[in-house]
Amino acid sequence: MDDFLPKLLSFPQHPPPTTPLTDTQYDDCIRAQITAVKSIPDSKLLVHTSSGESVLDFINPAINTVPYTFTLLATITALQKGSKTVKGDNLWDNMTGFLATFDPRQIRYLGSELSTIIEAVVEFARQRGQSGAAVAPVSNALLRYDPTGGMLTSKHLVLVRLALSSRQLADAVPTLDKPILYFPTAQKPLKSKLLCNLSNSPNVYITSDGGFSRKLKSWEVLEYFLYRGMIYMGTRNWKKAHQSLEDAFTFPTKDGVVSKIQIDAYKKWVLVGLLLKGKLLGLPKVTGSGPAKSFHIIAKPYEAVAQIFESGTATRLKAEVDVGNVIWQNDCNMGLILHVLAAYQKNQIRNLASIYTKMSIQEVHTSTTSAETGARLPNVQATETLVRSMIADGSLPATLSASPNLVLSFSLVGQVLSEPQFQRELAASTTQIKALTDEIKHTDHMLTHEKDYIKWLQKQKNSGKNAADLGVGGMDMDWNGDDEDLMAGAY
Amino acid sequence: MTGTQNLPSSPTQSRSKKTLLVTDPPKFDLESYIQNYQGRTRFERLLQIGLCSTFLGVDALRLAVKEAKQGKDTKRYIQAQGHLQTIGPNEPESRRDQAWIEATDKKNQAETTRLQTELNGYKHNLIKESIRMGNEDLGKQYQAMGDLPKASEAFSRMRQDISISKHIVDVSRHLIEVATEQRNWMTVTSNVQKIRGILSSSDEDKSILPYLQAAEALACFENGDYRNAALVFLGTDTGLGSTAATIISPNDVAIYGGLCALASMDRNELQKKVLENSSFRTYLELEPQIRRAIAFFVNSRYTACLNVLETYRADYLLDIYLQKHFEELYHLIRSKSIVQYFIPFSCVTVDSLNQAFAPPGKTVDKELAMMIQNNELNARINTIERLLEAVPSNPRTELQRGALQITDDYAREARRRIMHMNVSMADLEVKGKRGTGHNNMGLSDDLFGEPVGRELRSRGAGSTMLS
Incomplete structure (x- = not known):
């Protein structure tokens, strides 16, 4: 054991060299080390040191990620085979500790190994009937592996399924909050692009051949968006749910076909839109015309509910919902529908704010109706409780005066940002947009280096046409140009 | 009242x-x-x-x-x-008078038959001018008998045998008259345009202008497009006289134009386009009460303005065209009065509004709520102290909110587009079963992946959609 320890710890150098390694040197060293560690048989890795410690006990996964990974893997395999000699007492702690601390640079070379460990964690938790416990470690590991979070991997799917089935929703949210931009492709990493270059975007080191994620199918991507939306619904984050569902049903389709997932997403989107904005929102412009038609036909009952919610009475809404009971149940949207019913009166009360400044609670009581019963609330006290709860959760900017004559005063100007607050928000937006510009450049670069595009370009050249005006004309940020000017005015 | x-x-x-x-x-x-x-x-x-x-x-x-x-x-x-x-x-x-009815019917029939025979004779001889006149006579006969569709048909047939531009004017004028009676405003407008297209600048041609303008304005008015109707009415040249007496009188031009303007223009516009409009003044002189109402409105005496309209309500309700529109116009004018009345104040008691604008015995509370809801009035009601309060505007906050909203939307849209580009690069679009892509979605055991587009087309809005 002790004899190959130096081999395990040969990289990275300790203490770190005064001049940091160049990317090329780093790449050479780590590849050499991986080969070296791989050559050590599992049995040897599992042998304890002379002082009786396991390798996992004294290697720090944050520094020596490579040997730790392989030792951990060896332990997992041994335990799966039912080996008696290996102690698995600390396995869970070891695995989760590893997932929380691994070195994000070294791990890029260990995609498939990381994948195995994540699966082991999920399996481990599942076997003990506590699958929810795996949500947080997996979510953290995904963010550690790809800090931008822009690449959708098959592990993301594992995460959302796990989170939904175990109802451990909040832990998954940090990963889900990252907008998806890329998908694993079969692209071979270019020689010039070293895995260890930290400025590389995730699609350099996460490819479908890398072992971490397989190539996704379109329905899996859709499923991710749908489930992500459902997780947000579970955490009552209607805005994010709305956006995620929108991502699902605006997903590009060919020949006007629609996936059932998209239709499901659309149905939920309509209902979530009611909870969020109180009305039926128009389809985003990017929705294809073919899918849009299917949505309107298939989700008709939902749109009907939305229209009544917007302009109809509580009684009608309740009647409509009762009629469609079977539909909601079959679509598993009963919970959302109940939310919509509950939201009706709240929405009415909020709308009062756009007409009145002050009114007695008695007037609120008489001018609103509950869609849950199709009638007014039983007494003024119930209305008062409702109004109080709305003020408390921040959904109604208003104040209620003290008893006995309760007067509800709506606040006229919603939330006002203070100057520094606004500056901060603006700065955040600016960095966001700047980061986006890089993403756009990057995507543009990838597109211009795409095999098909180059082939096409070559053909154009061969046929003697001027290809100059046909190519991708640089980055085009200007699809609705006025926005830029408005931004400039805000500074 | x-x-x-x-x-x-x-x-x-x-x-x-x-x-x-x-x-x-x-x-x-x-x-x-x-x-x-x-x-x-x-x-x-x-x-x-x-x-x-x-x-x-x-x-x-x-x-x-x-x-x-x-x-x-x-x-x-x-x-x-x-x-x-x-x-x-x-x-x-x-x-x-049964005898008169029978005699007239008989006479009508005989006359129609005669005209038709004559027309057939002309047609046989291919005399263009006579055919045209024959059609005209027949059209007039039908019109007089009240058979408007046939009249319109006969007049339209005149168009085939037109030789000079005056004939076009004739045809279109006949058609405008018939269409007006049929309330077919599309035809009226299109025929007005037809005449316009051939008018020269001669005096004779000019004399028909007021007629055209009045007819066009009436069409706008009847379509409920008060703003445009007001503009066209106000642009009517002087000298309508009795040239359009079969359709509309100069008094009507003054009333319709004035009311439409009141309902759709603000005070400055009313002053400039109505009261200082020299050609429209000749019409307004015929109906001084309209002039008074507008003057009151311009001078911010809204109650007086509404009172004038109220006094003449009976007249306006007896007019064949105005009857349908008067209530709406009146409502518009009153809403506008309330809005204008409210502008200089930050806070007005609802009772004073009631006093100024409400019809006797009624209150404006509901109407105020409606107006606020429709974004016509930028104010809020305080039912406790019975006040109508102006909404304090805070352009800075609005701008800030708008700016952040825009960057947010922009970023989202940009990300979506990047994602969509990458989707197409990764060949991930949702495809039908016929799709040639290697990521074939038609796995039969895969509930979610199955494309439904095609079934949908054949099945329509079936109920077992998700089976």
């Missing part, structure tokens, strides 16, 4: 339930009013007054019967006489 409710005073009410009843005495004199018009519109107007006014009903219907008897349209006669019989059975005109 006015009785738009179900007052039991008119026996014709049961016959035409939807007819509005006007119980107040109108300000105009029936004889001189109807002098303004010529042709078939006279009868229409008389009948309208006869049906709606409890005050002038009998007189108007008697005149209508007389009017009908001078013409050839027996259906009209029967109509007017029928109504008169119900409300004024003692009038000598209320007895049905």
